[in-house]
Amino acid sequence: MTESSPVPSGPGRPKDPAKREAILAAAQTLFLGNGYEGSSMDAIAAEAGVSKLTLYSHFKDKEALFGAAVKATCETRLPRRLFVLEHGREFRSVLLDIAQAFHELVISPESIGLHRLMVAMAAQNPTLSRMFFDAGPQKLLLDLEQLLDQAHRCQLLDVPEPMRAAEHFCSLIKGAAHFRLLIGYAERPDAEDGKRHVEDCVALFMRAYAGETDTVDRTGS
Structure with missing residues (x-):
């Protein structure tokens, strides 16, 4: 209501x-x-x-x-500056920063609590569920889609369908650990385990969408 x-x-x-x-x-x-x-x-x-x-x-x-x-929670945890390609910077480094920030967001108590709330509300208020998705997860996917499309045009990665790739990226980062936290099956992973998980996911994503080079040297025109 x-x-x-x-x-x-x-x-x-x-x-x-x-x-x-x-x-x-x-x-x-x-x-x-x-x-x-x-x-x-x-x-x-x-x-x-x-x-x-x-x-x-x-x-x-x-x-x-x-x-x-x-929206404010997501923008604080995943600021726009993370989705900017800088001349001479390895694209892997860009993805690592995004992946680390996203991982810290999805395993945070605030995020887990919010996801539990939305699951409980889903049948009662589908409009609210759509609002939540559009303000949070969908905004991240759109930012990633734009970044991956730019990487494709710069030949940093081979990403002909950037939205699908964005969904793959987010799914990899969340992994089983997020589900365990969501249902109260396990404790939040420590910093070292989280870092190793993020690095593994980014390496896997980069191999799956391997391009000609990994360094930003053009604007994508």
Whole structure:
């Protein structure tokens, strides 16, 4: 069920970025701690230390706030700078940085809690499930698709279908360890095991999509 704003949104004073960040942080805390249905807009406003009117001036309803919270989490863990090809840099190094950041994200308590929440909500609120996927996993896949397409045009890899390759990449990184964490079967892997897993996955991906070279020396025109 969507909690709608009690007042129509419209132009007004500039919004305070600090209050927006506080609202997003509060939403992340309450959604994970109390679930989606158990987190009211009143409670989120109180947790953020803002009025309900201020909350609704930033987010029109709870679904919009949830989507923004998911997006903010992903952008913090996987910033845009990771998906940039730099002249003279090995593409393997680019993929390693992305893979490491993605692996740390998917095994984080926040991510595991969010995935469990979405599984529980899937049958009740498919719209929310789509919003979650579009704001988080789909955004990552699109960023990877663009990067892999550029690598293909630069002949760094042979990737004629970059979206399929992006899905392969993410599936490799998540692996069985993510499922074990999701169902509470195992503890979070330590840093050394995580690093070895990431390196193995990137090496396998590079072999599967081997190109002519592994160093950025052209713009892909």
